[in-house]
Amino acid sequence: MAAPDLVNISGLMDDAKCFAFMRQHRWPEGVCCPGCGSPAVIRDGCDDTQPHRQRYRCKTCAGRFDDLTGTVLAGHHQPLRVWVLCLYFMGLNLSNRQIAGELGLVVSDVQAMTEQLRRGLVAKVPAVELTGEVEIDEVYVVAGHKGQPAAVAKRAGSGAGASWQARRAAARWRRTSRPSSG
Numbered sequence: 411m412a413a414p415d416l417v418n419i420s421g422l423m424d425d426a427k428c429f430a431f432m433r434q435h436r437w438p439e440g441v442c443c444p445g446c447g448s449p450a451v452i453r454d455g456c457d458d459t460q461p462h463r464q465r466y467r468c469k470t471c472a473g474r475f476d477d478l479t480g481t482v483l484a485g486h487h488q489p490l491r492v493w494v495l496c497l498y499f500m501g502l503n504l505s506n507r508q509i510a511g512e513l514g515l516v517v518s519d520v521q522a523m524t525e526q527l528r529r530g531l532v533a534k535v536p537a538v539e540l541t542g543e544v545e546i547d548e549v550y551v552v553a554g555h556k557g558q559p560a561a562v563a564k565r566a567g568s569g570a571g572a573s574w575q576a577r578r579a580a581a582r583w584r585r586t587s588r589p590s591s592g
């Protein structure tokens with residue numbers, strides 16, 4: 411079968427609309443500071459290399475942030491339009507391999523992207539908190555037992571094994587359900 415000139419869909423995407431979509435999705439009630447939650451923010455120019463990525467300054471805490479700050483998309487090497495397209499293809503039930511073919515990416519990159527997108531387009535990067543019990547994938551860290559390594563080892567050992575999937579799921583739930591103020 412003769413291959414026609416393939417459409418490079420990514421090249422047809424409108425970056426401005428992708429960032430507008432992102433803003434609407436992340437802040438349906440209006441832009442809020444990810445640091446303190448204040449809606450008193452003012453625009454503060456745009457990103458140096460991504461002209462549609464709006465920067466903001468918080469009038470309450472003086473913090474600076476932009477459209478992607480604090481999300482899993484911040485600092486990623488793929489342009490936002492590639493993420494949006496990836497999300498669209500996921501909605502069509504394309505496999506990671508098919509998405510990789512459409513976007514001209516390697517499958518392992520697409521797999522990492524779809525895993526992140528299943529947590530949400532604007533899912534927050536898990537914040538490190540040194541209180542309570544903090545789980546990082548299968549690693550189980552119990553805070554508050556300084557000087558009592560035996561107690562920590564016993565605690566971690568008792569919960570290891572069969573229930574790690576449940577604890578991992580619970581950790582994922584905690585990450586995705588953490589209130590914005592936290």
Ligand SMILES: [Zn+2]
Pocket residue numbers: 443444445446447448468469470471472473
């Ligand atoms: Zn603030």
